[in-house]
Amino acid sequence: MRVLFVGDIVGSPGRQIVQDRLGDIVAVRQVDLVIANGENSASGFGITPRLADELLNMGIDVLTGGNYSWDRKEILEYLPHEPRLLRPANFPEGNAGSGLYLGTAKNGVKYAVLNLQGRVFMTPIDDPFRKADSELRRIPGDVALVFVDMHAETTSEKIATGWYLDGRVTAVVGTHTHVAT
Incomplete structure (x- = not known):
């Protein structure tokens, strides 16, 4: 299975490059699943x-x-109606939308995408590690790929998330700093 992850898409230049290049990349690389931070x-x-x-x-x-x-x-009204647009799962209960999406890729493989947000040097929110534990329990056993976007300020918090989830998820990637981690 080939997964393409695109980090933070920033403004109209970011959207333009996605429009201009994504289709070709998916076709040439035979990508089955595209995830991006939007x-x-x-x-x-x-x-x-x-x-x-x-x-x-x-x-x-x-x-x-x-x-x-x-x-x-205006996104608050939209989130409940578009499950493919995630917000960090560890935002406090009662917020619109979800931080977990379950889907089936183009090749028929079932996958989950979990969106978490770090707390170091950021607005305090719920513990991403505890929330990861509870969200992972919700994922059915037939899901073959579990992909985590850890949106955080520090590389160390992203790496800690990777170590914490090692063996329980397929991949942990980091977003937010506009530098790939």
């Missing part, structure tokens, strides 16, 4: 329903979020 799509701060729809229609299968997920208030 929380900076609206001029670097948040995402709108229109932009989420555009990115999903460009071929992204799941969009993850982060600390800017709520910057565009």
Whole structure:
């Protein structure tokens, strides 16, 4: 199974490169699943329903979020209706949307995408490690791939998440700093 993960898509230049290149990359590399962090799509701060729809229609299968997920208030009405747009699962209970998505890739493989947010040098939110534990318990046994986007400021917190989830998930990637980790 081939998974393409795209880090933070920032503003119109980020959206433009996705529009211009994603289709070719998916075709040439025979990608089965495309996951991207979309929380900076609206001029670097948040995402709108229109932009989420555009990115999903460009071929992204799941969009993850982060600390800017709520910057565009119109997204609050959209989140409950588009399960492929995630916000960090460890946002406090009662927030719109979900931090976990279960799907089936183009090749028929069942997958899960879990979106978490770190706490070091960021607005305090619920513990991502405890939330990861509870969310992983919700994933059915027939899911073959579990992909985690850890949206965090520090590389050390992202690496700690990788160590903590080692053997329980397929991959942990880091977003937020606009530097691949």
